[in-house]
Amino acid sequence: MNVISMMLFAEEGAAGPASPFEVNFGLFFWTWLVFIALYFVLKKYAWPAIVQATEERERKIGEQLGEAARLNAESRTALEESRQAMADARASAQSMVNEARSAAEKERTAVLDKAKQEQEEILARARREISAEKDRALVELRREAVDLSLAAAAKLMESRLDSEADRKFIEDYLDSVGNVH
Amino acid sequence: MMVFQAAAEELNIGEVVLHHTADAYAIGIEPFFSFHWEKWPDLHLGALTLNLTPTKHVIFLFLTAFLVFLTMRVAGNKLRKQRAGENAPKGFANAIEGLVLYVRDEMAIANIGHENGAKFAPLIMSLFFFILYGNLMGLIPHGSTPTGNLAVTAALAILVFLVVEISGFLKLGPRGYMGTIFPTIPGMGGAAGVAISVAMAPIEIIGKLVKPFALAVRLFGNMTAGHFVILSLFGIIFLFGHLSVWNYAIGVTTAALVVGIMLLELFVAFLQAYVFALLSAVFIGLMQHEH
Numbered sequence: 331m332n333v334i335s336m337m338l339f340a341e342e343g344a345a346g347p348a349s350p351f352e353v354n355f356g357l358f359f360w361t362w363l364v365f366i367a368l369y370f371v372l373k374k375y376a377w378p379a380i381v382q383a384t385e386e387r388e389r390k391i392g393e394q395l396g397e398a399a400r401l402n403a404e405s406r407t408a409l410e411e412s413r414q415a416m417a418d419a420r421a422s423a424q425s426m427v428n429e430a431r432s433a434a435e436k437e438r439t440a441v442l443d444k445a446k447q448e449q450e451e452i453l454a455r456a457r458r459e460i461s462a463e464k465d466r467a468l469v470e471l472r473r474e475a476v477d478l479s480l481a482a483a484a485k486l487m488e489s490r491l492d493s494e495a496d497r498k499f500i501e502d503y504l505d506s507v508g509n510v511h
Numbered sequence: 512m513m514v515f516q517a518a519a520e521e522l523n524i525g526e527v528v529l530h531h532t533a534d535a536y537a538i539g540i541e542p543f544f545s546f547h548w549e550k551w552p553d554l555h556l557g558a559l560t561l562n563l564t565p566t567k568h569v570i571f572l573f574l575t576a577f578l579v580f581l582t583m584r585v586a587g588n589k590l591r592k593q594r595a596g597e598n599a600p601k602g603f604a605n606a607i608e609g610l611v612l613y614v615r616d617e618m619a620i621a622n623i624g625h626e627n628g629a630k631f632a633p634l635i636m637s638l639f640f641f642i643l644y645g646n647l648m649g650l651i652p653h654g655s656t657p658t659g660n661l662a663v664t665a666a667l668a669i670l671v672f673l674v675v676e677i678s679g680f681l682k683l684g685p686r687g688y689m690g691t692i693f694p695t696i697p698g699m700g701g702a703a704g705v706a707i708s709v710a711m712a713p714i715e716i717i718g719k720l721v722k723p724f725a726l727a728v729r730l731f732g733n734m735t736a737g738h739f740v741i742l743s744l745f746g747i748i749f750l751f752g753h754l755s756v757w758n759y760a761i762g763v764t765t766a767a768l769v770v771g772i773m774l775l776e777l778f779v780a781f782l783q784a785y786v787f788a789l790l791s792a793v794f795i796g797l798m799q800h801e802h
Contacts, residue, residue, distance in 0.1 A: 357568060357660060359563055365666075368580065380608055
C-alpha cells in the first residue's frame, strides 16, 4: 500500500461515527465548555490590551463631545444674554433720546414764549413811550402854535391881544383844528 | 502499479469521504502513528443519552481555543509594549489589532448599536476568531475541522440563541419580550387584534428558532462541503490512477483543482466566520431594538 491509501485506510476499525451527519450530543458539552472558557479568558486577559487604546480614544472623544455640547449651550445662553442686554441698552438709549427731545422741545417753546412776551412788552413800552412823546409833542406844538398865532394875531391886528379872553378864543380854535385831525 | 490497482479496487470513495469528514475516537498523523482510545460508557439523563468521551474534534476545539488565546495574548502584549515605548503600532500586532477592531466596530457595535454594542463586542469577537480558527484547522495537513461537526455548530448556535433571547428579555422586560412572541398589529384592536396576535405566535416562535438553526447548518454545511469536494477530487486519482497512459495527467489536473478548491476553502473559512459572527450581532441588535 502506498502512503496515501494507507492514510485513507488508517482509521478503519476505529470505533467512531461513520459520517459527519451523525450528531454526538456529548460535543455540545465540550463546545460550551471550551467556548465559554475561551470567552472569559479572552475577555479578561486578551481583549483589554488590544482594544484599550481604542476604548480610551472613544472615551476621550465622548468626553470632548460632551464638553463641546456644554460649551455650545453656554455660549448660546451668553449670546442670548448679550442680545438681551443690547436690546435693553437700545431701548434705554431710545427713551433717553426721546426724553431729551421732549425736554428740548419744551425748552424751545418756553424760550420762544418768553421771547415773544418780552417782545410784546418792549413793543408795548415803545408804543406807550411813543404815545407819551407824541402827547408831549402835541402839547408843545399846541403851545408853540398858540404863541405863534398870538404873535401873528398881534401883528395882524396891531394891537396887543394879550387878554385871557383872547387866549381862550385861540385855544378853542386850535382845539377845533386838533379835533378835525 | 500492482499495489495501486489493489488499493483502488478495495476503495469505496464515498465511504472514505464520509469517514474522513466524520469525527473519530482517534488522533494521529497517519500513517506514521495514530492514537486510539476507548469510548467511555454512555450517560443517561432522563430520555437523553450522552457520551462525553472526547473525540478528535474535541481535541481540535481545545487546540483552536488555545491558538486563539495565544494569538490574542501575544498581540496584546506586543501592542502594550509598543504603546509604552510610544512606538507606532506595526507588524503582526497591528494586523491583529486592525482585525479585532474591525470585528468590534463594524460587526458588533455597528449592528448592535452604540448603547450596548461594546457590551456584546467580546462575544462577537470571540465567536469570530474561534470559528475562524476552527475553520482553518481543517486546512492544516492532518488537521480536522471542529466547525465541520454539526454538534459543535449547533452548540454555538444555541449559545447565540440563548444570548439573543436572554439579553432581549433583560432589555425589553417581561412585557416587551412577550411582544416579540405575540406581536401587536398596528391599527388592529379588540378581539381581532388579540386573535391575530395569538395566531402569529407560532410563526414568531418558529422565526426565533429558525435563525440559530440556519446558523448551525450554514457553518456545518460550508465546512463539510469543501472537504467533500476535495476528497472527491482526490477520489478521481484512485478511480483513474491505474490507467497506464494518462495517470500522470490526471494526477496533475486533480492536484491543480484541489489547490484551487483549497484556496476557495481558505476564503470560505473567513467568510463563514464573518457570516456567523455578523448574523449573531444582527440578531442581538434586532432584539435590542425591538419595540
